[in-house]
Amino acid sequence: MKTAITELFGIQHPIIQGGMHYVGFAEMAAAVSNAGGLGIITGLTLGTPEKLANEIARCKDMTDKPFGVNLTFLPTVNAPDYPGLVKAIIDGGVKAVETAGNNPAQVLPFFKDAGVKVIHKCTSVRHALKAQSIGCDAVSVDGFECGGHPGEDDVPNFILLPRAADELEIPFVSSGGMADGRSLVASLAMGAEGMNMGTRFIATKEAPVHENVKAAIVAASELDTRLVMRPLRNTERVMTNDAVEELLKIEKEKGADLKFEDIIEQVAGVYPRIMAEGDMDAGAWSCGMVAGLINDIPTCKELIDRIMAEAEEIISKRMSGMLA
Amino acid sequence: MKTAITELFGIQHPIIQGGMHYVGFAEMAAAVSNAGGLGIITGLTLGTPEKLANEIARCKDMTDKPFGVNLTFLPTVNAPDYPGLVKAIIDGGVKAVETAGNNPAQVLPFFKDAGVKVIHKCTSVRHALKAQSIGCDAVSVDGFECGGHPGEDDVPNFILLPRAADELEIPFVSSGGMADGRSLVASLAMGAEGMNMGTRFIATKEAPVHENVKAAIVAASELDTRLVMRPLRNTERVMTNDAVEELLKIEKEKGADLKFEDIIEQVAGVYPRIMAEGDMDAGAWSCGMVAGLINDIPTCKELIDRIMAEAEEIISKRMSGMLA
Numbered sequence: 001m002k003t004a005i006t007e008l009f010g011i012q013h014p015i016i017q018g019g020m021h022y023v024g025f026a027e028m029a030a031a032v033s034n035a036g037g038l039g040i041i042t043g044l045t046l047g048t049p050e051k052l053a054n055e056i057a058r059c060k061d062m063t064d065k066p067f068g069v070n071l072t073f074l075p076t077v078n079a080p081d082y083p084g085l086v087k088a089i090i091d092g093g094v095k096a097v098e099t100a101g102n103n104p105a106q107v108l109p110f111f112k113d114a115g116v117k118v119i120h121k122c123t124s125v126r127h128a129l130k131a132q133s134i135g136c137d138a139v140s141v142d143g144f145e146c147g148g149h150p151g152e153d154d155v156p157n158f159i160l161l162p163r164a165a166d167e168l169e170i171p172f173v174s175s176g177g178m179a180d181g182r183s184l185v186a187s188l189a190m191g192a193e194g195m196n197m198g199t200r201f202i203a204t205k206e207a208p209v210h211e212n213v214k215a216a217i218v219a220a221s222e223l224d225t226r227l228v229m230r231p232l233r234n235t236e237r238v239m240t241n242d243a244v245e246e247l248l249k250i251e252k253e254k255g256a257d258l259k260f261e262d263i264i265e266q267v268a269g270v271y272p273r274i275m276a277e278g279d280m281d282a283g284a285w286s287c288g289m290v291a292g293l294i295n296d297i298p299t300c301k302e303l304i305d306r307i308m309a310e311a312e313e314i315i316s317k318r319m320s321g322m323l324a
Numbered sequence: 325m326k327t328a329i330t331e332l333f334g335i336q337h338p339i340i341q342g343g344m345h346y347v348g349f350a351e352m353a354a355a356v357s358n359a360g361g362l363g364i365i366t367g368l369t370l371g372t373p374e375k376l377a378n379e380i381a382r383c384k385d386m387t388d389k390p391f392g393v394n395l396t397f398l399p400t401v402n403a404p405d406y407p408g409l410v411k412a413i414i415d416g417g418v419k420a421v422e423t424a425g426n427n428p429a430q431v432l433p434f435f436k437d438a439g440v441k442v443i444h445k446c447t448s449v450r451h452a453l454k455a456q457s458i459g460c461d462a463v464s465v466d467g468f469e470c471g472g473h474p475g476e477d478d479v480p481n482f483i484l485l486p487r488a489a490d491e492l493e494i495p496f497v498s499s500g501g502m503a504d505g506r507s508l509v510a511s512l513a514m515g516a517e518g519m520n521m522g523t524r525f526i527a528t529k530e531a532p533v534h535e536n537v538k539a540a541i542v543a544a545s546e547l548d549t550r551l552v553m554r555p556l557r558n559t560e561r562v563m564t565n566d567a568v569e570e571l572l573k574i575e576k577e578k579g580a581d582l583k584f585e586d587i588i589e590q591v592a593g594v595y596p597r598i599m600a601e602g603d604m605d606a607g608a609w610s611c612g613m614v615a616g617l618i619n620d621i622p623t624c625k626e627l628i629d630r631i632m633a634e635a636e637e638i639i640s641k642r643m644s645g646m647l648a
Contacts, residue, residue, distance in 0.1 A: 143482065144468070153546075162504070188642070
């Protein structure tokens, strides 16, 4: 399949693996890229320029296909060494970056000069237009369904994607709720030029996370995610578990007085324990509602091949048959 | 276009106009049916068997195409004369009924005997499976985006439609967030056999409502709806206005102690004032997030023709072009 996104990133299939904390290591990115999608290393999981440079080198050892790096800009006191991370990306010869969080205007000129294509993750039309105006090459439009941070507008992709299509001139991919060939064709119908998947890629053989995480996704239904931290206006969609239910209890008790410190035990430093050690009740971890559509743990190649075959069948047979 | 839904209801296009309080009069239903969709008279807006029988007769004067009646089952002390309404539908020769609210098991045998096809509105997979098990002919799968009552699960259509497709054997249409040819093709891609539109049909020339209502929909963005009555577990998506903001203020103040009586001024008896008189701040009225995708007031025929032309172009040109 050929779309503006496959052409922009030089990939075979219009499928991007979004940045995921403690999931987006070189093994994940290489597996997706080798399967014809765009794999993404999660910059802040590595944390330092040295470690990121090393991860990029490891990924290059595992694939000769294009891959990217996610760089998330968070409002934080102890900011990571963003200039160093940008340099590691450029020096590593990476040609695709997924930015997320705050506006990436400050780093864009460096990427532009180095010929790095930038796709920015947005949860609203106004943020997507902002990304376009500062020179991003594409945007990833992230609906209310998504795992992680959906923003505070709660607009699902059935509305958000066509709204983005009506407003944007740069290409965009759908993100949030994407699982299969049906998701891809629906996204393309609504004006997207491809799709981004996060949670779906965690439940693959190559995802470098504990088997318990994959099993939890397969076991979950579409009713098993929760929105946490809404009172802090930092809403995150996570898989429910004991820690999350405790967190929600604290949120309810504290009401408008909730402070980050009240829930720090449930959210701070929990990713290594969950993703590496498989301690599934350690805290809140990002997971999309799409878990309800995930029922197996294929290889990335099996997954992507299946998606593309299903998409082609929907277009060539199901849809065309209805028109006949 | 030919799908299981066009065949089930004997209509030209797979588009249904959902029941809408104080909108679904004969003029609305006839306009949609004359345009090749399935128009629906809203039974409870008429209220009595006599008035419904009269409305059905009026609709028959305006169209010789199939149309239906919506029958919503609410938990209420002063229940409408449901047996009388069912009789009016059957005696009126109506061959399609959209049920909503509580399980329609009690009335199904009467409709079955009379050859009336029943499509039940559901906001969850479990309700859809229940509808299938009691013998409904089809279901209308209503996502979190929808105007009116989305239920309490908050599952948007990008997840809910493929989940329904995985579980159901009877055909279903998408509902909630549907506006145009993009919505239709995306729905078909996800396994639906057609789509239901509510809010979009209010903003048509023939909709028998005050011009202020149509103008409010055209003016609204996707950020202008609100969820009210969640504390009562009777969540409703409505257009924001002064009354709704007041209602939300009361909900916040009362917290878990909220009773229906606290907000009765904002929700009881407001529909005639809004829909007929155009008093747009009179209270809370159901409106989908899809208002953000509605920018004009076409005739029903212009709207449906445009949707079908757009859908065919997306399938035959955009999609097929990507595969080429």
